[in-house]
Amino acid sequence: xxxxxxxxxxxxxxxxxxxxxxxxxxxxxxxxxxxxxxxxxxxxxxxxxxxxxxxxxxxxxxxxxxxxxxxxxxxxxxxxxxxxxxxxxxxxxxxxxxxxxxxxxxxxxxxxxxxxxxxxxxxxxxxxxxxxxxxxxxxxxxxxxxxxxxxxxxxxxxxxxxxxxxxxxxxxxxxxxxxxxxxxxxxxxxxxxxxxxxxxxxxxxxxxxxxxxxxxxxxxxxxxxxxxxxxxxxxxxxxxxxxxxxxxxxxxxxxxxx
Amino acid sequence: xxxxxxxxxxxxxxxxxxxxxxxxxxxxxxxxxxxxxxxxxxxxxxxxxxxxxxxxxxxxxxxxxxxxxxxxxxxxxxxxxxxxxxxxxxxxxxxxxxxxxxxxxxxxxxxxxxxxxxxxxxxxxxxxxxxxxxxxxxxxxxxxxxxxxxxxxxxxxxxxxxxxxxxxxxxxxxxxxxxxxxxxxxxxx
Numbered sequence: 063x064x065x066x067x068x069x070x071x072x073x074x075x076x077x078x079x080x081x082x083x084x085x086x087x088x089x090x091x092x093x094x095x096x097x098x099x100x101x102x103x104x105x106x107x108x109x110x111x112x113x114x115x116x117x118x119x120x121x122x123x124x125x126x127x128x129x130x131x132x133x134x135x136x137x138x139x140x141x142x143x144x145x146x147x148x149x150x151x152x153x154x155x156x157x158x159x160x161x162x163x164x165x166x167x168x169x170x171x172x173x174x175x176x177x178x179x180x181x182x183x184x185x186x187x188x189x190x191x192x193x194x195x196x197x198x199x200x201x202x203x204x205x206x207x208x209x210x211x212x213x214x215x216x217x218x219x220x221x222x223x224x225x226x227x228x229x230x231x232x233x234x235x236x237x238x239x240x241x242x243x244x245x246x247x248x249x250x251x252x253x254x255x256x257x258x259x260x261x262x263x264x265x266x267x268x269x270x271x272x273x274x275x276x277x278x279x280x281x282x283x284x285x286x287x288x289x290x291x292x293x294x295x296x297x298x299x300x301x302x303x304x305x306x307x308x309x310x311x312x313x314x315x316x317x318x319x320x
Numbered sequence: 321x322x323x324x325x326x327x328x329x330x331x332x333x334x335x336x337x338x339x340x341x342x343x344x345x346x347x348x349x350x351x352x353x354x355x356x357x358x359x360x361x362x363x364x365x366x367x368x369x370x371x372x373x374x375x376x377x378x379x380x381x382x383x384x385x386x387x388x389x390x391x392x393x394x395x396x397x398x399x400x401x402x403x404x405x406x407x408x409x410x411x412x413x414x415x416x417x418x419x420x421x422x423x424x425x426x427x428x429x430x431x432x433x434x435x436x437x438x439x440x441x442x443x444x445x446x447x448x449x450x451x452x453x454x455x456x457x458x459x460x461x462x463x464x465x466x467x468x469x470x471x472x473x474x475x476x477x478x479x480x481x482x483x484x485x486x487x488x489x490x491x492x493x494x495x496x497x498x499x500x501x502x503x504x505x506x507x508x509x
Binding site: 113126128129 | 344470472476
């Protein structure tokens with residue numbers, strides 16, 4: 063099959079260029095070819111024209127070399143910056159491009175969100191591993207982590223230390239009082255997990271053993287009771303009596319000055 | 321316009337390293353030599369990518385080369401790859417700039433000093449006869465395919481060098497090249 067391209071009679075690509083290897087070989091030969099074959103195909107003519115036909119545009123300015131030389135001189139005379147001093151600029155590789163793409167992505171909003179999410183995950187993970195999250199959150203994180211095979215303690219997994227659970231009451235000496243015996247017994251027989259009830263039990267045991275029945279008992283003994291006037295010392299004098307003795311009483315009319 | 325040989329500068333009197341050293345120290349002749357060897361293909365590549373306006377990008381590319389040449393090390397092949405990589409980045413920047421701000425100028429003060437000389441309308445019209453058809457075919461390729469074809473056949477780079485310039489793996493570049501030629505085959509049928 064033949065036709066025309068750029069005024070030339072040309073053929074078209076044949077059957078042999080269907081495989082990748084043949085196509086690559088043919089393109090390489092086109093790139094190296096100096097002279098167009100007589101029975102050139104359209105693509106060969108196109109490539110040849112592409113190489114030989116100058117692109118229209120203004121011609122090169124003769125001052126360009128001088129300007130560039132001046133520019134290079136001025137750069138050479140200036141002090142090299144700390145960043146580029148002693149370093150070599152090499153052609154950039156695809157690895158560099160990939161790093162640039164990653165850096166560019168991280169500077170976008172999505173990148174920042176990704177960084178924030180990663181930071182949140184790390185912080186949350188750290189709190190979860192050290193069992194410092196609130197119980198519902200700790201439970202949830204533990205369940206999620208278990209799905210992916212990471213062991214993070216759940217609140218229900220937490221056990222009291224063995225020495226708290228297996229407690230043995232110390233043996234008191236024979237001369238220990240009943241109070242001490244009762245209190246120690248209550249302390250070691252009770253359950254600390256009951257909290258305030260446990261504390262109240264210990265207090266009650268101490269009171270019972272000491273024979274104290276009422277909170278006000280001690281005070282009553284001391285004062286003789288609020289209702290008992292006998293609690294007040296006998297020699298107590300009414301406030302007005304001294305003044306009466308001194309001035310002879312206001313009602314007597316004899317209130318002469320000393 | 322013809323793709324360069326691998327070591328055009330080495331085939332002349334001065335080895336590439338001495339040209340590079342002289343260019344670093346600001347020797348006019350060294351820059352003339354570098355421009356002579358690279359500018360035509362560079363300009364063709366950029367113009368095919370962004371049109372005639374690409375000349376500003378070419379000049380900007382050369383300015384970047386002049387500012388960064390002190391940090392460059394390598395042979396001629398690496399130097400060419402480096403220059404085209406800078407040009408490619410300038411093209412990408414320019415496309416982004418056009419999308420954001422249609423008429424944004426680039427380093428006007430220096431670019432004015434190296435503004436290209438205008439040609440006659442007749443010359444341009446004659447050259448445009450074949451170029452429009454070529455450009456019409458190129459425009460039907462995807463941007464990545466077009467880039468690979470231009471780097472391969474205008475700049476004369478091999479697959480490995482193109483892979484470095486465009487930041488892809490060689491296999492990906494080869495696949496792009498194959499797809500481009502299958503597409504060209506379909507377009508030119």
